[in-house]
Amino acid sequence: MLDAVLLNMRMDGRIAMCGMISQYNLDQPEGVHNLFYIISKRLRMEGFHVFSYFTIYHQYEKEMAGYLKEGKVVCVEDIVEGLHYAPTALIRLFTGHITKQQLAAMAATVSNKRVILKRYVKGFVSEDDMEVVTAVAPPLAVAADSKAVVVKNLYVSCDPYMRNRMTRHEVPSYVPDFVPGEVLANFGVMRVISSGHPDFKAGDLLWGITGWEEYTLINNPESLFRINHPELPLSYYTGMPGLTAYAGFFDVSKPKKGEYVFISAASGAVGQIVGQLAKITGCYVVGSAGSDKKVNLLRTKFGFDDAFNYKKESDLEAALKRCFPVGIDIYFENVGGAMLDAVLPNMRLGGRIATCGMISQYNLEQPEGVGNLFYIVAKRLRMEGFMVFDYYDRYCKFEKEMAGYLKEGKVTYIEDIAEGLDAAPAALIKLYTGHNVGKQLVAVTRE
Structure with a gap:
C-alpha cells in the first residue's frame, strides 16, 4: 500500500506514519521500493507516537465531544x-x-424517533390516529454529489392546518395529504448536521418544513431560512405564526390608525401577535378566547383594549355589539362557523375580513353553514383568504421588525411547549380542544 501511495502523492505531500499493521506478523518486513518519490515530490514522511501528545488531550476531548454530539463524527x-x-x-x-x-x-444504526400518521382521520382527531415509532435515521453524512442537508430537529410546531392534511382528499387540497405510515411534517427549528448545499454548512441554525422526528434528510433545502437572531429564543422561529400575523394584518387587512379590530382565537399563536401589531399601529383591539385565563392574558399581557370568553356568551352577535358599538373595521378570522356569522352583521361599511383559519370546522365531517354572507354585499366588505407561503418575500422585513419589537418589549410571546416527541400527539390535540395557552410546539431535544 505504501509503495502505491508514494506514486500518487502530490508535490509537498505529507505522510503521517501511525502504523504498518501488514508487517507486524512477518519475520522479514516487505521492502518499500518507491521511496525516491520522497525526494522528487518533496514529501515529508513523519512517524509519531500518541504518548508525545498527551499535552493536547483536553483540547482534543472538547472538540471531539462536540463533533460526536453534532453527528460530524461517527x-x-x-x-x-x-x-x-x-x-x-x-x-x-x-x-x-x-x-x-x-x-x-x-x-x-443511529435511531430516529418519529411521529407517523396511523390512518386517515374522519371526525375529531385523536392521539390514537398518530403513533410514535423508532426507525433508523438517515445517513448523517450527505452524499458528495448531493445538495441535500441532514438536520437535527430541535423544535417542531403544532398548527391547526395539520388536521386538514390528515384527511384523504379526493380533490387535492392546498397542501398534500399526509400518508398513513409516514412521518408527519410541519415547520420546525433545526441544526444542520451535514450539508451538500452551498448556502448551508454544518452547525447552521435554520427554520422551515421538516419531519416530526429527531433527524430529517431534506432534499430541497432552498425553502429553509437561516436564523439571523440566535440571541432570541430559538422556539420563536417555529415558522408560520409570526409571518402569518404580519402578512395577514398589514398586507391583507391594510390597517389604519384608529380603526376597530376584532380577533378570534386571540390568545393563540397568530392571534396574540396580530393584536399586539394592531396596538402598535394605533388601533382599538378586542379579542375572543375560550377561557377566563386566556381573556385575562389578552387584557393584561398582550395589551388588548377588551376581550371576552365566547363560551360564556349566549349571544355572540350581542357580545360583539357590546364591545364594538360603532362596528368592526377589521376582523382577523381564525375560527369560522358561529363566530363568523356573528361578526358579519357587526362589520362597518367597507370593512375587511382577513381569513386566516377556521379551526372550529376542522374536525367536522360536515362544515357548519354561515347564514349572514349577504352582509358582504350590503356592507361592501372584502373577505380575503391568504396563505403564509405567498408572503415569503416579506420574511426579511418581518424578521427585522419583529426582532426589534421583541427586544424593545413592544411584543410579548407566550408559548406552550411539550417536551419530547412522545408528547407530540397530545400537544397537537390541545389545539382543537382549546387546552393550549399560546403557541403550541414540541421541544424535540434541548441543546
Whole structure:
C-alpha cells in the first residue's frame, strides 16, 4: 500500500506514519521500493507516537465531544463480551475480520424517533390516529454529489392546518395529504448536521418544513431560512405564526390608525401577535378566547383594549355589539362557523375580513353553514383568504421588525411547549380542544 501511495502523492505531500499493521506478523518486513518519490515530490514522511501528545488531550476531548454530539463524527466499535474472548478479539485485528460492509451496517444504526400518521382521520382527531415509532435515521453524512442537508430537529410546531392534511382528499387540497405510515411534517427549528448545499454548512441554525422526528434528510433545502437572531429564543422561529400575523394584518387587512379590530382565537399563536401589531399601529383591539385565563392574558399581557370568553356568551352577535358599538373595521378570522356569522352583521361599511383559519370546522365531517354572507354585499366588505407561503418575500422585513419589537418589549410571546416527541400527539390535540395557552410546539431535544 505504501509503495502505491508514494506514486500518487502530490508535490509537498505529507505522510503521517501511525502504523504498518501488514508487517507486524512477518519475520522479514516487505521492502518499500518507491521511496525516491520522497525526494522528487518533496514529501515529508513523519512517524509519531500518541504518548508525545498527551499535552493536547483536553483540547482534543472538547472538540471531539462536540463533533460526536453534532453527528460530524461517527465512531464504530466491535465489542466482545468478557476476557474469555479477548485473545480472539486481538487476532481479529490482524486478520481484518470486520469487513467494510459490516462497518457500514453498524454505522447506520443511529435511531430516529418519529411521529407517523396511523390512518386517515374522519371526525375529531385523536392521539390514537398518530403513533410514535423508532426507525433508523438517515445517513448523517450527505452524499458528495448531493445538495441535500441532514438536520437535527430541535423544535417542531403544532398548527391547526395539520388536521386538514390528515384527511384523504379526493380533490387535492392546498397542501398534500399526509400518508398513513409516514412521518408527519410541519415547520420546525433545526441544526444542520451535514450539508451538500452551498448556502448551508454544518452547525447552521435554520427554520422551515421538516419531519416530526429527531433527524430529517431534506432534499430541497432552498425553502429553509437561516436564523439571523440566535440571541432570541430559538422556539420563536417555529415558522408560520409570526409571518402569518404580519402578512395577514398589514398586507391583507391594510390597517389604519384608529380603526376597530376584532380577533378570534386571540390568545393563540397568530392571534396574540396580530393584536399586539394592531396596538402598535394605533388601533382599538378586542379579542375572543375560550377561557377566563386566556381573556385575562389578552387584557393584561398582550395589551388588548377588551376581550371576552365566547363560551360564556349566549349571544355572540350581542357580545360583539357590546364591545364594538360603532362596528368592526377589521376582523382577523381564525375560527369560522358561529363566530363568523356573528361578526358579519357587526362589520362597518367597507370593512375587511382577513381569513386566516377556521379551526372550529376542522374536525367536522360536515362544515357548519354561515347564514349572514349577504352582509358582504350590503356592507361592501372584502373577505380575503391568504396563505403564509405567498408572503415569503416579506420574511426579511418581518424578521427585522419583529426582532426589534421583541427586544424593545413592544411584543410579548407566550408559548406552550411539550417536551419530547412522545408528547407530540397530545400537544397537537390541545389545539382543537382549546387546552393550549399560546403557541403550541414540541421541544424535540434541548441543546
